[in-house]
Amino acid sequence: VKSEITSLESSPAIDTIAVGTSKGMVHLINTRYDRLLFSLHHKSKKGKPVRITSMSFRTDGSALQYGIAPLAVGRADGGITIWDLTPPSEDEDGGNAMMGRTLLCEMDRVHSPGGVHKLQYMPQEPLLLSTGTHSNSVVMHIFDNPDHSGRILRQRKGHTAPPKHIRYLHPGGGAGGGVLVNAGDGTDAAACQILSGGSNDRTLRLFSTVRSVLDKEYSQGRGLEKRARDLGMKDKAELLLPPVKAVVTSEARSRDWGDVVTIHQNHAFAYVWSSRRGAQSGPILRQDHWNVSAMKKPPPTSAQATCVTMSACGNFALVGTRGGTIYNVQSGNTRGRYPIDRDGKEGKPDAKNAGDIRRTFKELEKKMKISNRASNVDKEDHDRVQRARREQVLADKLKTASHSRTAVTGVAVDGVNKTVISVGADAKLILWNFKTHAPHKKSPYQLPAAATKLCHVQDSDLAAVALEDYSAILFDCTTLTVVRRFGYGQKEMRHDGPISDLGFSPDGRTLYTASMDGTIRVWDVPTNSCVDWMGFTSPPTSISVSPTGEFLATTHTGKLGISLWSDRSFYQTVHVDGTQLLCEPARMDEPAPLAEVESGEDNHDNALQRILANSTGNSALDEEQDDDTEGPIVPKEAGLVTLSGLPPAHWKNLFHLELVKQRNKPSEPPKKPPSAPFFLQWRSGEDATGELSKKPTLDGEGNQSDAEWDAVWSDDDENKDEIPGNPPIDGGDKRERESEEDVKEEESKRRKVTHYRSHLAALLEECDGKRVKNGGRFGAVTEHIASLGPSAIDVSFSALCNGMHDLDEGLYLLILACRWLLELCESRERFEATNAYLHRFLHLHSAVLAGIGGTMDDDDEEEPSEEVLKKRKKREQRREELQRMVVALRAAQKESSDALQDKLQNALCLLRHFS
Numbered sequence: 001v002k003s004e005i006t007s008l009e010s011s012p013a014i015d016t017i018a019v020g021t022s023k024g025m026v027h028l029i030n031t032r033y034d035r036l037l038f039s040l041h042h043k044s045k046k047g048k049p050v051r052i053t054s055m056s057f058r059t060d061g062s063a064l065q066y067g068i069a070p071l072a073v074g075r076a077d078g079g080i081t082i083w084d085l086t087p088p089s090e091d092e093d094g095g096n097a098m099m100g101r102t103l104l105c106e107m108d109r110v111h112s113p114g115g116v117h118k119l120q121y122m123p124q125e126p127l128l129l130s131t132g133t134h135s136n137s138v139v140m141h142i143f144d145n146p147d148h149s150g151r152i153l154r155q156r157k158g159h160t161a162p163p164k165h166i167r168y169l170h171p172g173g174g175a176g177g178g179v180l181v182n183a184g185d186g187t188d189a190a191a192c193q194i195l196s197g198g199s200n201d202r203t204l205r206l207f208s209t210v211r212s213v214l215d216k217e218y219s220q221g222r223g224l225e226k227r228a229r230d231l232g233m234k235d236k237a238e239l240l241l242p243p244v245k246a247v248v249t250s251e252a253r254s255r256d257w258g259d260v261v262t263i264h265q266n267h268a269f270a271y272v273w274s275s276r277r278g279a280q281s282g283p284i285l286r287q288d289h290w291n292v293s294a295m296k297k298p299p300p301t302s303a304q305a306t307c308v309t310m311s312a313c314g315n316f317a318l319v320g321t322r323g324g325t326i327y328n329v330q331s332g333n334t335r336g337r338y339p340i341d342r343d344g345k346e347g348k349p350d351a352k353n354a355g356d357i358r359r360t361f362k363e364l365e366k367k368m369k370i371s372n373r374a375s376n377v378d379k380e381d382h383d384r385v386q387r388a389r390r391e392q393v394l395a396d397k398l399k400t401a402s403h404s405r406t407a408v409t410g411v412a413v414d415g416v417n418k419t420v421i422s423v424g425a426d427a428k429l430i431l432w433n434f435k436t437h438a439p440h441k442k443s444p445y446q447l448p449a450a451a452t453k454l455c456h457v458q459d460s461d462l463a464a465v466a467l468e469d470y471s472a473i474l475f476d477c478t479t480l481t482v483v484r485r486f487g488y489g490q491k492e493m494r495h496d497g498p499i500s501d502l503g504f505s506p507d508g509r510t511l512y513t514a515s516m517d518g519t520i521r522v523w524d525v526p527t528n529s530c531v532d533w534m535g536f537t538s539p540p541t542s543i544s545v546s547p548t549g550e551f552l553a554t555t556h557t558g559k560l561g562i563s564l565w566s567d568r569s570f571y572q573t574v575h576v577d578g579t580q581l582l583c584e585p586a587r588m589d590e591p592a593p594l595a596e597v598e599s600g601e602d603n604h605d606n607a608l609q610r611i612l613a614n615s616t617g618n619s620a621l622d623e624e625q626d627d628d629t630e631g632p633i634v635p636k637e638a639g640l641v642t643l644s645g646l647p648p649a650h651w652k653n654l655f656h657l658e659l660v661k662q663r664n665k666p667s668e669p670p671k672k673p674p675s676a677p678f679f680l681q682w683r684s685g686e687d688a689t690g691e692l693s694k695k696p697t698l699d700g701e702g703n704q705s706d707a708e709w710d711a712v713w714s715d716d717d718e719n720k721d722e723i724p725g726n727p728p729i730d731g732g733d734k735r736e737r738e739s740e741e742d743v744k745e746e747e748s749k750r751r752k753v754t755h756y757r758s759h760l761a762a763l764l765e766e767c768d769g770k771r772v773k774n775g776g777r778f779g780a781v782t783e784h785i786a787s788l789g790p791s792a793i794d795v796s797f798s799a800l801c802n803g804m805h806d807l808d809e810g811l812y813l814l815i816l817a818c819r820w821l822l823e824l825c826e827s828r829e830r831f832e833a834t835n836a837y838l839h840r841f842l843h844l845h846s847a848v849l850a851g852i853g854g855t856m857d858d859d860d861e862e863e864p865s866e867e868v869l870k871k872r873k874k875r876e877q878r879r880e881e882l883q884r885m886v887v888a889l890r891a892a893q894k895e896s897s898d899a900l901q902d903k904l905q906n907a908l909c910l911l912r913h914f915s
Contacts, residue, residue, distance in 0.1 A: 009055040020052030026073055044077055051076035056119040060126050068148060070104060072128055074116030080107045080130060105149035111135040112235050136160050136560055156212060159205065163555050164198030164541045165244055166562060169275060170251040171547050191547040196562060197244030202237050204244055204262065209564060219279035242267050246308050253314035257330055258282040261317045263305035270305055270319050272329055283332025285317060311413045312458060320408030320422060338420060338432045339398045401430050401439035410454020414461060421463055421477060423451035429475060442480055453499060457508040464511055466499035472513055486511065486523045492583060493530055501542045505549045512552065514540040519585050524576045531576045535585030641900050644830035646786060651836035653790040760796040764816035778820040785837065797844050804851055811878045814845060818885035825892035838893060849886060852879045
């Protein structure tokens with residue numbers, strides 16, 4: 001039978017490969033001689049061949065020590081088979097080398113459904129890493145048992161189907177109430193855990209946004225895998241509860257009993273879970289007359305759960321169905337329903353309570369009265385009429401204030417267990433008394449449209465209700481009025497699809513609404529404005545805000561993962577005054593695995609650039625904020641003092657540069673090594689000047705002399721002619737020169753010294769030639785200095801003028817530097833950096849600035865030439881100009897410093913006055 005090659009793997013043996021086929025065969029082939037060594041057969045539990053998907057050879061030393069050669073084979077049914085490829089002895093196989101090898105172990109349903117995607121033994125380790133095709137899991141097995149079987153060491157699993165409902169484990173007070181949440185500083189790990197459910201894999205999982213090692217699946221019972229195998233099922237999913245429809249938490253009594261309650265699709269029961277145990281805990285919440293066994297008649301369809309909530313005390317759970325039911329989480333007993341069931345035994349107001357001795361005494365007293373029997377009979381008739389009238393009024397009230405024949409779509413409890421809020425598909429919002437189960441006297445409140453979702457803030461007692469007209473209202477449960485309506489009116493301010501979920505920030509000032517139109521809107525409750533509008537490629541199905549308000553978790557249609565988004569207002573200035581009208585949503589780039597990128601790094605870089613472009617250029621508000629955060633701070637008005645925004649080390653170290661140099665100075669000069677390494681052999685040749693270098697002088701032991709070594713590391717340039725081993729510079733030439741002309745020519749050449757100039761000098765000359773109308777000629781100089789470090793700035797300033805002997809060129813560069821510093825002082829921008837530059841400039845050139853005020857040195861000539869006079873006049877003009885620039889620079893710096901000091905003094909006086 002023909003079969004396809006599905007997998008290839010190179011073995012540690014030379015010229016040998018393993019070939020896997022679609023018919024469950026693994027062939028070991030010698031490629032050098034084109035010979036089949038042996039074959040391994042794989043079949044499913046039903047005896048049918050199973051497809052081979054991956055293989056891997058084990059190469060660690062422990063396998064060689066035990067004399068085994070393991071081969072791991074991954075199958076399409078999710079199982080992994082481990083073979084020992086050690087050839088059998090001749091006694092065992094009778095001399096037939098084609099006999100089968102030993103099966104070490106077999107691990108079933110490791111990656112189910114979908115099968116194994118890839119197997120890989122870790123190099124030189126008894127560890128096997130496996131991934132699934134559709135299982136969304138990575139499993140690491142370790143083989144440390146005496147029988148060479150494997151066990152799971154670590155694993156990371158996720159949903160095998162897209163989740164549809166997520167909630168943070170213990171949200172803050174604004175998002176449902178919490179008394180133990182203290183994650184404002186990020187110290188509570190429970191504040192970083194997300195409950196996820198609603199997928200078709202029928203699991204309830206916990207994901208940690210800090211450490212993935214804390215991820216786990218909540219257990220629904222022991223031995224489900226074994227029971228599924230015994231019953232011949234594909235996997236344990238058929239034994240699990242239906243997909244989660246809603247989940248609520250309350251941490252007040254989490255140490256005593258279950259703190260998580262879930263309801264499920266097309267299911268009437270509610271289930272209690274314990275976050276500490278990570279498993280189902282406690283009784284099943286149901287009505288007393290409902291059958292738990294699947295073999296008996298199930299509850300009616302009208303009793304299926306539609307919504308659920310828990311009280312702040314953690315003792316009660318309310319499940320919304322056709323009319324609403326309340327359970328006790330601790331014992332699982334039914335505590336009533338909303339409205340009161342007057343037809344049932346427990347709901348009758350005249351129901352006799354057996355064992356009530358006080359009631360019995362009152363009845364006996366009435367019957368033993370002999371006088372005024374006729375009046376007593378009349379009184380009983382009158383009371384009966386009044387009682388019937390009150391019952392009729394109450395019945396009419398309950399008929400109006402109830403969700404009759406419609407589903408309850410949302411239910412909530414206030415923080416003190418006094419009021420229950422419920423909304424339904426009949427467009428009613430009803431407030432109930434938690435204790436008496438009676439509706440509020442002003443209930444029901446008629447909503448503009450049928451309600452689909454409800455989110456309540458216990459701190460402010462505000463309830464957000466999502467409506468079928470794609471809008472949301474904010475209802476004040478204290479004043480019984482609608483205080484806000486979001487997404488109603490202009491087309492740009494409303495959703496184009498049904499609202500799938502909504503949630504509040506912990507402080508209750510921000511409302512998040514997710515819609516099936518593929519967008520999420522962020523509403524500012526005090527200003528009733530949309531402050532953010534996010535668009536996605538796939539519609540969001542559920543959202544949840546972290547207890548600290550820093551992150552927003554979302555799930556999307558067709559996406560297995562949970563996306564986590566950061567709130568920019570925690571690290572960036574965001575204006576919520578409502579003046580900026582959002583014209584289009586900001587396209588959010590959803591994270592995707594690298595394996596899904598089409599090809600190479602280019603597409604990844606393009607995707608990254610697209611992310612940056614989408615995150616910065618989709619709205620006028622984003623552009624304005626980005627302009628504010630990039631580059632130097634731009635003053636809002638001319639003349640305002642601004643800071644540079646540079647790191648403090650850039651300008652602070654300029655004040656203490658000498659101290660830094662002193663600390664970094666070596667304590668002693670470097671010592672010569674006892675002998676040079678063999679790869680640093682000395683070789684005669686031309687040096688950097690093009691002259692032939694001579695062999696260094698060696699001492700008696702064959703090493704270079706100490707005098708030469710110290711001279712090389714010396715910083716004294718004056719005695720460079722006295723370096724031992726070097727020929728004296730110009731010594732022979734002086735002895736040979738006899739004419740005075742040669743001596744004068746040599747002296748003139750020595751006087752012409754070329755000084756080093758930094759890039760700062762070239763920029764100053766270039767910017768000085770520019771003509772700008774509004775000033776700011778030296779902007780390039782400022783940007784260049786801002787890009788340098790403290791040491792580089794010191795070198796650049798020092799190279800402008802090297803002393804009094806460098807006034808021909810250095811004087812002009814000092815004037816240009818003063819013009820640049822004067823421009824910075826007058827603009828009052830980069831205030832702290834400007835003062836640091838000015839301090840370093842004056843410190844380096846203080847001797848020159850103080851010396852130009854004296855008389856200049858005159859030449860020895862009695863009658864100077866005209867050219868010399870021009871040079872003197874030009875130097876005198878530059879000297880006077882430099883003096884004027886220094887005076888102007890001092891005045892400008894003093895003016896800006898006085899202005900800043902006055903502002904600071906004024907602010908300090910105001911603070912002292914108001915404090």
